[in-house]
Amino acid sequence: MAKTRARRNVNRLPAERRIQDIMVAARAVFTQKGYGDALISDIAEKAGVVEGSIYRFFVNKRDLLQRVVEHWYEEMLARDDEQFAAVRGAWNQIRFIVRHHLMTIRREPALSRLVFQEFRPEAGYRKTRLFQLNQTYSHRIIDVVKAGVDSGELRADVPLTLVRDMIYGCIEHRTWAFLRNEGTFEIDETADAIADIVYRGLCVRAPEDDKLTLAVQRLEKLADRLERTSER
């Protein structure tokens, strides 16, 4: 009954640091193994703590995954915002967002998959913080389209959330092979093509004359470059 427990290496760290260590370890393990195959014991070992310590800070394995993914979203949201401000013109902005999302998936395919597979299908998803974060994340496209509408560049009767679903749904479908480790995808080409179709689908007048359209696009890109150049 009374066992002699040899205690070793009781490292005393501030809670914040511990949480961080655990989340870093968990992110690595979840990324590598997926949710089901990830072991709490692996995560604990990688974080340099004992399994029980994880449960001081996280309700359960699921909660740990959730917090890891939420943190990822928060990082992204914090990091990216400034970039979006720099681009002008609906087409360019749409393309920028598409491109950005494609890069996100390329950079973190495993985490992306976890969102698609583990969280989104789950009943009650809409009540989660992750859903909120995702709404914030994907709301950018809505803002852009709204602005395009306001400026008269895009049609007034555009169903905003449908456009959002179209873009993110398209990208997801486009990247499944990559998410399965079965292929890759061209970021720029895909971004151009998606932006093209959506933009044409939404703009007040379909650009009939190809020459004219291309010329305008070229000029817009030129303007962007000029702007960026002059800002330096």
Next chain:
Amino acid sequence: MAKTRARRNVNRLPAERRIQDIMVAARAVFTQKGYGDALISDIAEKAGVVEGSIYRFFVNKRDLLQRVVEHWYEEMLARDDEQFAAVRGAWNQIRFIVRHHLMTIRREPALSRLVFQEFRPEAGYRKTRLFQLNQTYSHRIIDVVKAGVDSGELRADVPLTLVRDMIYGCIEHRTWAFLRNEGTFEIDETADAIADIVYRGLCVRAPEDDKLTLAVQRLEKLADRLERTSER
């Protein structure tokens, strides 16, 4: 008339019939419980066979689900083809396909989910028969767009598979809440809106309106921006 032989209660049915019984039972159980929570024993009981018998005809639980889903696809493919021939015009055809897919999801949300959750994310998906069936299923949109291109109604440079991803991806995103039992969706409105954006995105020219007016407007805006840039 009065038969005296009491046969043993062992049903010896033709294999084909057995397989059918099992698949019908499996479809019901998978639909009701999802893959993970479905029990082989439940399926066996419902099919009026013993667990072991299922393994006579199906490699494993996964294979059983696969065959059930494949069968569902085959049914759909066989049933629907005639309908598609009836519709004319690219817009109408796109809308028809979108509407058809929305109705499929509404009719079989559980099976749809199983495809999205269980099969598509799995490594090796591209080598499965289900992938082939899905390609066939979704190829309709490609055929329609191709025809539109050939007839001159749609642009020549349309990236066909991207259009396919856009449409199916959009629909999937649009219906996730419903698939989670958290809401519903409007079939006709959604179909119209999707067809609209995609058609406009692909068609050669806007129905009417003065193209030059538009181009001039845009160039004027551009000029404004350039001016503003150079003023910094």
Next chain:
Amino acid sequence: MAKTRARRNVNRLPAERRIQDIMVAARAVFTQKGYGDALISDIAEKAGVVEGSIYRFFVNKRDLLQRVVEHWYEEMLARDDEQFAAVRGAWNQIRFIVRHHLMTIRREPALSRLVFQEFRPEAGYRKTRLFQLNQTYSHRIIDVVKAGVDSGELRADVPLTLVRDMIYGCIEHRTWAFLRNEGTFEIDETADAIADIVYRGLCVRAPEDDKLTLAVQRLEKLADRLERTSER
């Protein structure tokens, strides 16, 4: 993923036999270790089955204990009934039941304890089958007292269930030291003393004259012996 499982020693026994084996093993292990410290794996090993097999027949560990204890009660109830018929006279009958219960506890202290500790304190005990069995088991004393009342030997206003509680409660308290492995108890002396007090407490007239009482008791015992002798 596809692991080669080497199957060994697949013993195919009739369910009834398996259940019996498991219950015998479980009874031994529970008796030896108590409920908490008994391991399913120990029971399985002792029964010559794999842990999982236990769950084919028993809902969970608790259910297994319950069934073991129920079985013990059933055994006792089936075995003992005949014996009770043989004794005559309220005093003798009370003494017989007390003695019998004392012997039960001496024979199976561990099982007795499990009933006292694990089941009786549990909310909902009154709805269990074990409670029913216990009622049947302890109802004997009520029948005996009732018969004594009917024959005019015992007072008419005896609170029957209270007598039951008094007898079984007294025995339980008296044997706790033994149940704790801290002592023993005298079966016959205890039985005599309990029967005495209770009998005197219940009989129409307290037997004032000890000589008379003892004489009557001797005569009653004699009658019993004569009856039993003549029956052979």
Next chain:
Amino acid sequence: MAKTRARRNVNRLPAERRIQDIMVAARAVFTQKGYGDALISDIAEKAGVVEGSIYRFFVNKRDLLQRVVEHWYEEMLARDDEQFAAVRGAWNQIRFIVRHHLMTIRREPALSRLVFQEFRPEAGYRKTRLFQLNQTYSHRIIDVVKAGVDSGELRADVPLTLVRDMIYGCIEHRTWAFLRNEGTFEIDETADAIADIVYRGLCVRAPEDDKLTLAVQRLEKLADRLERTSER
């Protein structure tokens, strides 16, 4: 008047006060949750201390429970003694003690249960202070019976501890349903009935009535039985 020193928020209370706080909190939590479900952290929080502090004053969780229960006994013993002196006559005294114990259980069912469930079954119970206290507590009945014997009201050959076991055992059995939150019990009726049976069981003679009549009745019945037996 305005003190400028902001003391650190570390309460340094006299040990005695700390111990008291902890025991009060522990009693509340144990009462509410039982031993197993009570958490040290809950107790600490309720006591306004930190978990570690509890271990400054108590060896372990068990020890804490023990001290709480011991304290309860001490309270009772100190409080009640005077009352007992007031009652005269064996029957009245027995009834008083029974009634008192029933009220104790009604007032503190949870603590009573903890004694029955946690301490009494434990090996080594007889060596504990709690056992001593319980002996003291239950010794009252022995004193009363002894006094009755000395005064000639009760028989000389009464097995004292058995009477004690009978009374406390009876009460415990009688109140188990209540202890399980499954019912209640009548204090006065129960006390009367128990006192009645025990008193009659112990008293020298039945208050009145013709002893010989009774003896003759019994012998007549016996004769009948002998006749019936010999007829076989």
Next chain:
DNA sequence: GATGAATGAGGATTCATTCAT
């Protein structure tokens, strides 16, 4: 061919207790 009893691997979780600060 059918049966269905037997297999067996595999891991999250709890919480009293300790001890560095």
Next chain:
DNA sequence: AATGAATGAATCCTCATTCAT
């Protein structure tokens, strides 16, 4: 003396799959 973060042991249960009958 007080804190409270860190420890770590310990086990029940599920269910797809197999294979002796």
